[in-house]
Amino acid sequence: MAFAIHCLDCDFDLKATTTGRCPECGRGFDPASPRTFASRPRRGHSVRGLLSAIVLAAVAFGLLRWSWEWPYGDSHHAAFRTIFGIGAALGVIAALLAARNRSWFGRIPLLLVGTLCAWAGLFFASEKYFRVWQSSPDPPDEAFADTGPIGALLAGWIPGGLFVGVVFAAALLVLAWRRRGRTESVSAPASSDAPTHPPTTPPSR
Numbered sequence: 370m371a372f373a374i375h376c377l378d379c380d381f382d383l384k385a386t387t388t389g390r391c392p393e394c395g396r397g398f399d400p401a402s403p404r405t406f407a408s409r410p411r412r413g414h415s416v417r418g419l420l421s422a423i424v425l426a427a428v429a430f431g432l433l434r435w436s437w438e439w440p441y442g443d444s445h446h447a448a449f450r451t452i453f454g455i456g457a458a459l460g461v462i463a464a465l466l467a468a469r470n471r472s473w474f475g476r477i478p479l480l481l482v483g484t485l486c487a488w489a490g491l492f493f494a495s496e497k498y499f500r501v502w503q504s505s506p507d508p509p510d511e512a513f514a515d516t517g518p519i520g521a522l523l524a525g526w527i528p529g530g531l532f533v534g535v536v537f538a539a540a541l542l543v544l545a546w547r548r549r550g551r552t553e554s555v556s557a558p559a560s561s562d563a564p565t566h567p568p569t570t571p572p573s574r
């Protein structure tokens with residue numbers, strides 16, 4: 370695999386750059402510190418994001434199906450927690466992968482799949498909650514007041530999307546903050562007034 374080195378801001382190929390500064394946008398980088406540059410171009414991030422989204426959707430389908438068929442006995446709370454937890458966890462994973470991805474062509478499929486996971490988790494969790502409750506011995510009347518699942522089905526994408534969006538934004542901020550810290554430490558010596566070449570004339574005695 371060819372070693373690639375690309376600018377974190379503008380994606381410029383820095384392979385031939387020796388100054389430690391992107392010739393296109395001026396961002397500092399350190400070839401010895403992988404956090405200060407991207408090891409693959411944005412194109413690679415698009416493909417990777419799309420593939421991750423497909424894999425995640427398949428994993429979500431399997432896990433939600435498994436948690437739907439799991440025998441919960443009489444515990445409708447356990448049913449809700451398990452299915453909802455799986456949807457939320459997959460939403461977090463999708464949001465974190467999207468934040469690490471540098472291309473919006475990779476990010477958007479991940480964010481959509483993440484929202485779908487959280488939404489499906491909410492809907493199937495509330496649906497199973499009432500089913501388990503209703504099939505328990507001597508269910509109370511509230512067990513049949515099951516409008517929650519319909520609400521989750523119709524409007525669940527709103528909290529699902531908000532949840533995934535907030536995790537994504539928080540992860541982006543953390544990543545930007547960490548990258549900025551590294552870039553500042555890289556650019557500090559370059560921006561100082563220290564001479565880059567030794568004096569050509571010997572100092573006078």
Ligand SMILES: [Zn+2]
Pocket residue numbers: 376377378379380381391392393394395396
């Ligand atoms: Zn650049």
